[in-house]
Amino acid sequence: MTDDQSSTAIRVLLAEDQGMVREALAALLGLEGDIDVVAQVARGDEVVAAALAHDVQVAVLDIEMPGMTGIEAAAALHRESPQTKIVIATTFGRPGYLRRAMEAGADAFLVKDAPAAELAEAVRRVLRGERVIDPVLAAAALAEGANPLTGRERDVLAAASDGALNAEIARRLHLSEGTVRNYLSMAIQKTSARNRTEAVRVAREKGWL
Amino acid sequence: MTDDQSSTAIRVLLAEDQGMVREALAALLGLEGDIDVVAQVARGDEVVAAALAHDVQVAVLDIEMPGMTGIEAAAALHRESPQTKIVIATTFGRPGYLRRAMEAGADAFLVKDAPAAELAEAVRRVLRGERVIDPVLAAAALAEGANPLTGRERDVLAAASDGALNAEIARRLHLSEGTVRNYLSMAIQKTSARNRTEAVRVAREKGWL
DNA sequence: CTCTCGGCATGACATCCGTCATGCCGAGAG
DNA sequence: CTCTCGGCATGACGGATGTCATGCCGAGAG
Numbered sequence A, B: 001m002t003d004d005q006s007s008t009a010i011r012v013l014l015a016e017d018q019g020m021v022r023e024a025l026a027a028l029l030g031l032e033g034d035i036d037v038v039a040q041v042a043r044g045d046e047v048v049a050a051a052l053a054h055d056v057q058v059a060v061l062d063i064e065m066p067g068m069t070g071i072e073a074a075a076a077l078h079r080e081s082p083q084t085k086i087v088i089a090t091t092f093g094r095p096g097y098l099r100r101a102m103e104a105g106a107d108a109f110l111v112k113d114a115p116a117a118e119l120a121e122a123v124r125r126v127l128r129g130e131r132v133i134d135p136v137l138a139a140a141a142l143a144e145g146a147n148p149l150t151g152r153e154r155d156v157l158a159a160a161s162d163g164a165l166n167a168e169i170a171r172r173l174h175l176s177e178g179t180v181r182n183y184l185s186m187a188i189q190k191t192s193a194r195n196r197t198e199a200v201r202v203a204r205e206k207g208w209l
Numbered sequence C: 001c002t003c004t005c006g007g008c009a010t011g012a013c014a015t016c017c018g019t020c021a022t023g024c025c026g027a028g029a030g
Numbered sequence D: 001c002t003c004t005c006g007g008c009a010t011g012a013c014g015g016a017t018g019t020c021a022t023g024c025c026g027a028g029a030g
Helices: A018-032 A044-053 A070-080 A096-104 A117-127 A133-143 A153-160 A168-173 A177-190 A198-207 B019-030 B044-053 B070-080 B096-102 B118-126 B135-144 B153-162 B166-173 B177-190 B196-205
Strands: A012-017 A035-041 A058-061 A085-090 A109-112 B008-013 B037-040 B058-061 B085-088 B108-111
Touching: A012 A018, A012 A044, A012 A117, A012 A133, A012 B070, A018 A035, A018 A117, A018 B019, A018 B118, A035 A117, A044 A058, A044 A070, A044 A085, A044 A153, A058 A070, A070 A085, A070 A198, A070 B085, A085 A117, A085 B019, A085 B096, A096 A133, A096 A168, A109 A117, A117 A153, A117 A177, A153 A168, A153 A177, A153 A198, A168 A177, A177 A198, A198 B196, B008 B019, B008 B044, B019 B037, B019 B118, B037 B044, B037 B118, B044 B070, B058 B118, B070 B085, B070 B096, B085 B096, B085 B118, B096 B108, B096 B135, B108 B118, B153 B196, B166 B177, B177 B196
Parallel strands: A012 A035, A012 A058, A058 A085, A085 A109, B008 B037, B008 B058, B058 B085, B085 B108
Antiparallel strands: none
């Protein structure tokens, strides 16, 4: 943002949809003498263009954003600019999110519960080529194993999450109602839930949905 | 935090459970020459004690926190220290939240989607005795009317929100299963939903739950 | 070639959910 | 006193949900 930083400062992009939080994080990082927030975006689908336009070295991405999730934006950025380091900073430390983020090319995964100092430190460490992950969360991700839901099971479970009736889900996804019931039944079993509502909750907590 | 501020700076407390966000907001407010963040807490139930211990003039409270919600903390603080101004800064601009916050004694209600500058400005304005509310949100709160759910309907709907079976809810709340079904049926009708899942979603969006 | 897997479907059936009718009780207001 | 409201309950019943059996198809691996 400011041009009076040292030319060796790390050029950082911040992607976070809540304006107040994003600007506060930019202010916080701005206090670091070696970090320069050169771009801020509020939508996932603006990440790549902004990163390229500002010659960004480290992108700090929230996950839940409009336009594209932070994980999707990470994958896109990794494809377009493989040398750009990616830090995911998210509200929920869900194991499935961690797994997907790392698969998408992220170099660090932070939870917003952590002290603010960890964000600046992660920015410096990823630039040095390090990986930054909470060991407890890493263990949970490894213990959970891969997401057991097939693509279609996920689609149907996601469609059911807001209270949609089977008949409506069937219409929406161009399936028969019986097929919807089958997919939901499988999703309920794979999440060890008792019904769809519980299955949604479990899948979300694990970052499977 | 720092003691080298002018003695006329506004003494502010920040309550926010996410460490990174809280410290970033403190850093942001710390850049204002007339604002001094003298206390930070991560739990709603720590608000009152910290506000009194630090002679706080303005308390900035998130809503969703462990130990006590920001709205409950606002009510408690308003009772213990009526001259302390209260700013609610929340992720979701739910009409029911606004209503409840103002009833609890809040002087301002901000949504985190807003630009960061609005937070410092709200702090200054409430200290001058002003009320700060987004007019669109205020209109929505007035249009929604009061929460139509009775206390028991709310209890039962909340208990149903994570997928609990009626039999389990009945056990948990010491009711008969038929009564649970009745309360849920009423909640479903009052929220104009088609089933419990939708009723939960609607009630949450309106801040009724 | 066979086997596995994901996607899709039909059909049967038990259980759960949601609605409605009905009614009792206590508290508070008029 | 009556009326209203919230809390609670029983009972009947139709519809939605969830489970399971079964089977077809295409794609990919061995």
